[in-house]
Amino acid sequence: MIEKSTPAPITHAADADLIGPDKSLLIVDDDTAFLRRLARAMEARGFAVEIAESVAEGIAKAKTRPPKHAVIDLRLGDGSGLDVIEAIRGRRDDTRMIVLTGYGNIATAVNAVKLGALDYLAKPADADDILAALIQRPGERVEPPENPMSADRVRWEHIQRVYEMCERNVSETARRLNMHRRTLQRILAKRAPK
Template identity: 45%
Template sequence: MMRSILIVDDDEVFASTLALSFERKGFQASVALNKEQALLIAGQQQFTDITLDLNLGEQSGLQLITQLRALQPNATILILTGYASIATTVQAIKLGADNYLAKPADSAAVLRTLDDDATGIASAEEDVSDFQPMSVSRLEWEHIQRVLNEHDGNVSATARALNMHRRTLQRKLAKRPVGR
């Protein structure tokens, strides 16, 4: 059976490039640039794999996971995002995603992750000795994301919970997440 993949990403260039790479690997690839297109395509055709961008313009890919899972119960759903945090990873898995991968990612990394087991545990070829502890800045970012998630994205409630001024929190949230 031919594998088929639905690529849901608002970055048209990235989505098209990824689709072309998968077609070269023998996949049948379809692209959706927003939530509406994704639901329409997923309702018309069965897929073995789905990649879903966490940030679809003004929409959250998290809201789309349960709908895609209902339409595609046997598909492997992989969340792709440029803003990886532990809180969103946990939430995505709870909502029905099978795995999570931070961008930038090429088709080889996406395929490797899709083929990993559904627990998201690193494959045997990855060397655990390369483990680097997170920096203090990254730990702060992860903690803020977890508390923000606990307060359903409410910045004011999160600022109160963190005993932080709301504007300070907004400045921290506006920055790109720091590396490891």
């Protein structure tokens, strides 16, 4: 049996050295319980955390004090986390940003990365996963997932990508995928398969 080498777990004492001199972190999420829990966990790891519960609040904080690090939920009550990414990138181009979402799909991940996010993590992501993504060095290889996507998930991701490319137009997406519009609507109404 081949043993898989795993990186040593990040300890809270060592975290401060890995973060760098600017420890500012903006967390934007509309799930208050998750937001507060993550903020406490990241403070324990050495970050100077600011929180925002909406796109408007996130943009306002990004404009007044652009952070060195950011963790942004993609879907917020008042809009898209991509708007916060753009606002941060407009003020500071060295910000290390991670996008979190419970509604992951490849199209939005690609958009987030194009706008400057380093990584895209599906909720629930724990603080250690987020920290590892934030401190990852450019060009560093990420370990492949132990549980790769199922065929159903890959299909769902493809449908979501085409749907986003068609600007969320169900009829056009159905035409391009050569499927009935109602079938597509049923697929889109379901959560992503595991």
